[in-house]
Amino acid sequence: MIQFYCANVMQSVLDRGIQVHGTLGISDDMISATWFRLERSARIYDGAGEVHKSSIAKQILKNYR
Numbered sequence: 001m002i003q004f005y006c007a008n009v010m011q012s013v014l015d016r017g018i019q020v021h022g023t024l025g026i027s028d029d030m031i032s033a034t035w036f037r038l039e040r041s042a043r044i045y046d047g048a049g050e051v052h053k054s055s056i057a058k059q060i061l062k063n064y065r
């Protein structure tokens with residue numbers, strides 16, 4: 001759960017940070033665009049978020065068979 005929850009929080013925070021700074025935020029004059037690209041990978045590099053969600057859903061639903 002932490003894997004996809006934190007990855008989405010990081011992405012949301014960075015997205016808002018970029019939006020607040022406008023063009024400056026997405027330019028290479030600030031670190032935010034680089035961070036956004038790096039943190040976007042967090043939804044992929046430990047396994048795709050969808051795979052983690054699916055695995056958790058199976059664990060929860062097996063109790064209701």
Ligand SMILES: Cc1cc2nc3c(=O)[nH]c(=O)nc-3n(C[C@H](O)[C@H](O)[C@H](O)COP(=O)(O)OP(=O)(O)OC[C@H]3O[C@@H](n4cnc5c(N)ncnc54)[C@H](O)[C@@H]3O)c2cc1C
Binds near residue numbers: 044045049051
């Ligand atoms: C920056 C970075 C660093 C990495 N470092 C390492 C490392 O150190 N060691 C290592 O072993 N690997 C590493 N990887 C590889 C990483 O583990 C894989 O990229 C990851 O497991 C996803 O596999 P894939 O890229 O082949 O995507 P795929 O498996 O092809 O998936 C592509 C997309 O299909 C969808 N998808 C796939 N499976 C499902 C499913 N079951 N249900 C629903 N949707 C699905 C998702 O949207 C997913 O994003 C790294 C990747 C990145 C980007």
